[in-house]
Amino acid sequence: GESVGLHLPTLSVQEGDNSIINCAYSNSASDYFIWYKQESGKGPQFIIDIRSNMDKRQGQRVTVLLNKTVKHLSLQIAATQPGDSAVYFCAENQEGNYGNNRLAFGKGNQVVVIP
Amino acid sequence: SQTIHQWPATLVQPVGSPLSLECTVEGTSNPNLYWYRQAAGRGLQLLFYSVGIGQISSEVPQNLSASRPQDRQFILSSKKLLLSDSGFYLCAWTGQANTEAFFGQGTRLTVV
Numbered sequence: 582g583e584s585v586g587l588h589l590p591t592l593s594v595q596e597g598d599n600s601i602i603n604c605a606y607s608n609s610a611s612d613y614f615i616w617y618k619q620e621s622g623k624g625p626q627f628i629i630d631i632r633s634n635m636d637k638r639q640g641q642r643v644t645v646l647l648n649k650t651v652k653h654l655s656l657q658i659a660a661t662q663p664g665d666s667a668v669y670f671c672a673e674n675q676e677g678n679y680g681n682n683r684l685a686f687g688k689g690n691q692v693v694v695i696p
Numbered sequence: 697s698q699t700i701h702q703w704p705a706t707l708v709q710p711v712g713s714p715l716s717l718e719c720t721v722e723g724t725s726n727p728n729l730y731w732y733r734q735a736a737g738r739g740l741q742l743l744f745y746s747v748g749i750g751q752i753s754s755e756v757p758q759n760l761s762a763s764r765p766q767d768r769q770f771i772l773s774s775k776k777l778l779l780s781d782s783g784f785y786l787c788a789w790t791g792q793a794n795t796e797a798f799f800g801q802g803t804r805l806t807v808v
Contacts, residue, residue, distance in 0.1 A: 589737055615796050624786050624799030625740070670740060672797070683753075684730065684790060684797050688739040 604671030611673035698723035702800030719787030
């Protein structure tokens with residue numbers, strides 16, 4: 582679900598290290614998940630997605646892991662770079678009021694890369 | 697290719713004044729449309745979403761309203777702004793199937 586009342590948790594990472602960002606989702610019926618990256622003053626940008634029939638999906642320097650048993654999603658960033666500094670959001674596709682799917686975002690995680 | 701336009705980019709409005717933010721999508725038909733608000737250093741709060749013309753779902757009670765007069769147009773409005781309406785407003789669209797959301801560049805609203 583959505584949680585917007587708290588300051589974002591911050592992950593500080595040394596440049597070159599791997600980053601792991603975690604997300605717990607709320608709806609066991611959700612079947613599609615997305616990770617977004619938001620840089621300051623901009624709209625979120627798509628990073629990678631995964632459907633519920635998969636446990637793992639890899640992109641360029643990023644890997645998403647899905648554990649449906651505990652409703653947990655993670656994003657791994659390999660060899661973190663200064664340009665990776667941003668807020669990262671997970672999103673799940675939930676059923677909305679009209680029976681259609683709507684996208685619900687997690688609270689977000691601030692990643693700060695230390696040169 | 698599909699594009700999403702949101703304007704204005706920044707807006708400063710006095711308390712009690714009306715608001716109209718517009719979002720349009722090009723290159724697709726029958727999109728799901730969304731309005732989100734983001735306070736500084738916070739997450740994304742879903743305000744409204746629409747699955748078709750005239751079909752608006754409100755997620756939280758508030759001082760704002762949304763309308764969808766055309767298939768690819770989504771408008772966020774207020775009759776009288778409050779200080780607490782300040783924030784970063786984002787419009788987004790998705791396809792009807794399970795797809796990613798595409799976001800506009802956002803509107804920074806400051807109510808003074």
